Amino acid sequence: MRSFPADQEIVRDGDDPDHCCLLIEGFMHCYKQLETGKRQIVSFHIPGDLPDLQTMQLNVMDHALGTLTPCVVAFIPHRALHLLVGEFPNLAVAFWRDSLINAAIFREWVVNVGCRPGPQRLAHLFCELFYRLETVGLAHKDGCEMPLTQAVLGDATGLSSVHVNRMMQDLRGRGLIATKAKFLQILDREKLQDFAGFDPTYLHMKEVLSP
Known part of the structure; x- marks a missing residue:
């Protein structure tokens, strides 16, 4: 568990994280930053969200994740998540569902x-x-x-x-x-x-x- 100020980059585009972030308090966002400095926000995240769940399967981040407000974030190692999924198959179903809902939100955006x-x-x-x-x-x-x-x-x-x-x-x-x-x-x-x-x-x- 860590606390972060507003406007803090948590995971950078191109990083290879070994954990997922669980947002406990605050607001976060995912975004792409162009070389010109222009930014496109692609999602907002609220408490309870796992905004980078895809890093369990995709090795490299293709966008950045940062805070919009002061946040409290829990970091869960990928290894622990894979062990949990193996022990509790319904958790794998929940993660899959979460990923599909995020894709639906992206389409609507x-x-x-x-x-x-x-x-x-x-x-x-x-x-x-x-x-x-x-x-x-x-x-x-x-x-x-x-x-x-x-x-x-x-x-x-x-x-x-x-x-x-x-x-x-x-x-x-x-x-x-x-x-x-x-x-x-x-x-x-x-x-x-x-x-x-x-x-x-x-x-x-x-x-x-x-x-």
Whole structure:
């Protein structure tokens, strides 16, 4: 278990880690950094996530993993995980399911950045984060923690900070959200989901019982 400050790179692109990270507290993100310095965030991670589970099978990281806020992270050696999977096959099923859900989220993010207009991109991202936080008991009835800067939101949605600011004003003007002190308040959840075209099916949050 280790504590990290915000904006700390945990695993670098090209690393060959011998452990997986389990996020205990805080927010993390996976991203690709171009030689020009431009960054594309490809996923956000919340407490309970194993954001680099693929390193159990893939030797080299093809992206970076870092903190967005102060975080507490547990490091679990690959060897220990392989032993656990061998002893408890249902754990292997759970890991496989987790990887498939992450792939589904990646597909939705491609659609979000490639097809939706700016306001809908942000609205869809907010719906996803709220739904995921709510599922693990980290969201209130009318909102959730949202410690993401406009620059971070822009890197996740393919928008500039200026455009993010305009899109946020648009969502506020429609009476869909309000923001205060790193907290996202959802004023009308149903309307926000309709506006974003958000269908949580791709998150596959419903419990699946083993046969």
